[in-house]
Amino acid sequence: MNQNIPSSKLLKLTECLSESWKELAEEIPLPSYKITAIDKEESQLVEKAYRVLHSWFQLAPDTFNENNIKMKLKSIQRNDIINDVFGEVDDRLMKPKETIVSKVENLSYRQIASLSDLLDPEYGWEEFAHNLFECDNEMLNEVLKLRFDYAGGGNPAYKFLKLLLQRRPTIRLNEFLDACKEVQRADIVYYANENFSKVCLINELNKRQLKEFAEKIRGNIVPSNWAEIASEFREFSAKDIKRIELERMASNSYSPTKKLFEKLQQTHPKMELKKLISVCEKIKRRDVANKLSEFALNNKQ
Numbered sequence: 001m002n003q004n005i006p007s008s009k010l011l012k013l014t015e016c017l018s019e020s021w022k023e024l025a026e027e028i029p030l031p032s033y034k035i036t037a038i039d040k041e042e043s044q045l046v047e048k049a050y051r052v053l054h055s056w057f058q059l060a061p062d063t064f065n066e067n068n069i070k071m072k073l074k075s076i077q078r079n080d081i082i083n084d085v086f087g088e089v090d091d092r093l094m095k096p097k098e099t100i101v102s103k104v105e106n107l108s109y110r111q112i113a114s115l116s117d118l119l120d121p122e123y124g125w126e127e128f129a130h131n132l133f134e135c136d137n138e139m140l141n142e143v144l145k146l147r148f149d150y151a152g153g154g155n156p157a158y159k160f161l162k163l164l165l166q167r168r169p170t171i172r173l174n175e176f177l178d179a180c181k182e183v184q185r186a187d188i189v190y191y192a193n194e195n196f197s198k199v200c201l202i203n204e205l206n207k208r209q210l211k212e213f214a215e216k217i218r219g220n221i222v223p224s225n226w227a228e229i230a231s232e233f234r235e236f237s238a239k240d241i242k243r244i245e246l247e248r249m250a251s252n253s254y255s256p257t258k259k260l261f262e263k264l265q266q267t268h269p270k271m272e273l274k275k276l277i278s279v280c281e282k283i284k285r286r287d288v289a290n291k292l293s294e295f296a297l298n299n300k301q
Contacts, residue, residue, distance in 0.1 A: 018045035105269030158214035179232035
């Protein structure tokens with residue numbers, strides 16, 4: 001672990017971060033499972049801090065440098081550590097706050113998390129993204145990938161399909177479609193007939209096809225009636241169905257909004273927040289526009 005940072009500074013940084021190791025971990029951000037593992041496996045605060053820095057270096061060595069460390073410390077309001085470890089506070093970090101969060105690249109982990117609370121439900125993130133990148137085909141393709149990823153991380157219908165294949169690996173597609181008919185999901189039957197006409201068993205679908213099928217089952221129904229389909233199979237009890245839903249709703253579960261903003265920070269770091277606010281107003285998401293405006297307002301005070 002180096003990236004041109006002297007070992008003496010790294011040691012000092014580790015010691016100073018003892019009380020704030022978790023805040024830094026979330027700000028980087030490290031995956032939630034990694035943060036949980038560090039907390040569970042290390043007993044001393046200084047050891048937790050070291051693991052956070054080491055994990056950052058392992059996951060993204062190109063971003064592990066003095067300037068980025070200072071920026072993260074500034075975000076968690078630890079200018080004192082910048083001063084103690086590096087000898088001075090970076091002048092760029094001490095500019096008035098309104099210049100800090102005026103662009104996408106400077107949105108903090110916590111701020112993005114609060115946007116996720118508003119945009120994750122009912123595919124609000126997708127409507128926002130499509131209006132933001134309505135003429136950018138490359139980014140629209142990225143949004144489509146996020147939608148497929150969402151099926152793997154947050155769509156209970158995908159979890160249900162995977163469990164169904166574990167419990168009944170030879171289930172026929174037509175048998176599944178019969179269950180869909182029972183709960184009046186003709187849209188699923190039509191989709192399968194159009195796209196999987198040569199498929200006999202569900203386990204013949206590849207991963208991409210299974211995710212797309214789960215997307216169709218999930219649809220835009222809130223709440224989705226995927227559970228009604230699941231209940232048509234004796235292998236799934238009410239308790240099984242409830243557990244699938246609870247796993248999806250667990251804290252730190254997949255957030256497409258967070259992934260979207262990670263992508264934005266990588267590809268459009270200089271995009272101004274006022275553009276995001278304008279898009280939110282266009283799609284009548286005044287709550288999200290107000291939240292973004294709140295970030296800007298708070299940073300002028």
